[in-house]
Amino acid sequence: MPQTVQMAIMAESWLSTTSSHYRIQAVEMNTVYEKSGASKARTLWQVLLIPALLLLLSACANKPYDETEGWSPARLYDEAKTESDAGNYERAIQLYEKLESRYPYGRYAQQAQIDTAYAYYKSGDSVQSLAATERFIKLHPNHQNLDYVYYLRGLISFNEDKGLFSLVSGQDLSERDPKGTRAAFDAFKEVVTRFPDSKYYADSRDRLQFLVNSLAQNELHVARYYYKRGAYLASVNRAQEVVKRFEQTPSIEEALFLMMRGYQKLGMKALESDTKRVIDKNFPNSPYWKVEIPEKKTAERKAWQFWAD
Numbered sequence: 651m652p653q654t655v656q657m658a659i660m661a662e663s664w665l666s667t668t669s670s671h672y673r674i675q676a677v678e679m680n681t682v683y684e685k686s687g688a689s690k691a692r693t694l695w696q697v698l699l700i701p702a703l704l705l706l707l708s709a710c711a712n713k714p715y716d717e718t719e720g721w722s723p724a725r726l727y728d729e730a731k732t733e734s735d736a737g738n739y740e741r742a743i744q745l746y747e748k749l750e751s752r753y754p755y756g757r758y759a760q761q762a763q764i765d766t767a768y769a770y771y772k773s774g775d776s777v778q779s780l781a782a783t784e785r786f787i788k789l790h791p792n793h794q795n796l797d798y799v800y801y802l803r804g805l806i807s808f809n810e811d812k813g814l815f816s817l818v819s820g821q822d823l824s825e826r827d828p829k830g831t832r833a834a835f836d837a838f839k840e841v842v843t844r845f846p847d848s849k850y851y852a853d854s855r856d857r858l859q860f861l862v863n864s865l866a867q868n869e870l871h872v873a874r875y876y877y878k879r880g881a882y883l884a885s886v887n888r889a890q891e892v893v894k895r896f897e898q899t900p901s902i903e904e905a906l907f908l909m910m911r912g913y914q915k916l917g918m919k920a921l922e923s924d925t926k927r928v929i930d931k932n933f934p935n936s937p938y939w940k941v942e943i944p945e946k947k948t949a950e951r952k953a954w955q956f957w958a959d
Contacts, residue, residue: 804837866901
């Protein structure tokens with residue numbers, strides 16, 4: 651065999667052996683890389699999982715103990731009512747709210763909403779109490795205890811200004827912003843007009859009459875204010891409102907005198923004469939003839955401050 655041919659055969663055999671060797675090494679290296687990648691994946695999964703488990707265990711360990719867990723709606727309500735009767739209104743509110751959140755349907759939840767409003771009222775939080783009553787009225791417009799909810803709304807607004815400042819300063823309802831007075835008036839009016847057989851009817855009627863007088867006095871307070879500052883037309887207009895809107899109240903007498911004095915200052919002789927004629931017929935012996943501007947009576951102030959709830 652020629653030497654050249656032998657050399658070619660030997661070279662081909664060496665190349666075949668070398669190629670096979672490198673293929674084996676490549677397979678071995680791929681296997682190593684695959685094992686390394688899987689190991690890294692497992693390590694990353696463990697790194698992420700362990701803190702999550704620790705966090706979960708920590709949360710479970712820090713969960714506060716709740717003695718009411720598993721309580722029935724009846725037990726929750728009874729416990730809340732007991733706390734409320736004892737004057738522990740904050741605790742009662744917490745239990746009422748738990749009852750409503752866990753058992754939102756049924757008579758216990760509805761009664762809890764009413765009692766929550768009452769507890770807020772007794773604790774002095776009139777804003778939350780009014781919000782609770784308003785929410786109940788919207789959710790249950792035909793509820794059998796709706797008369798009480800309106801009555802409670804009236805009490806909240808009625809007593810809102812009866813604080814220490816009022817007692818010390820001597821300022822009464824008619825000298826304040828009448829917004830709360832009107833809110834109480836509207837609530838008591840609902841009881842009187844919609845629930846004539848309610849056990850809250852009589853008290854609502856009496857308070858309603860008192861509020862009518864207070865609203866009339868508020869108008870007179872503003873009328874006096876304008877008169878003292880020389881705004882006679884504005885004073886007359888306010889006094890006329892009392893005559894038109896509060897005809898059956900004691901304030902009508904003072905309103906007529908303010909009107910007459912205002913017309914006199916404005917030089918409106920005909921209107922002054924007409925008003926004087928009405929006064930002569932209805933209040934011939936009025937003490938207001940002796941003063942230019944009637945002043946507020948202290949007796950009315952005491953009636954507001956010491957109204958019995």
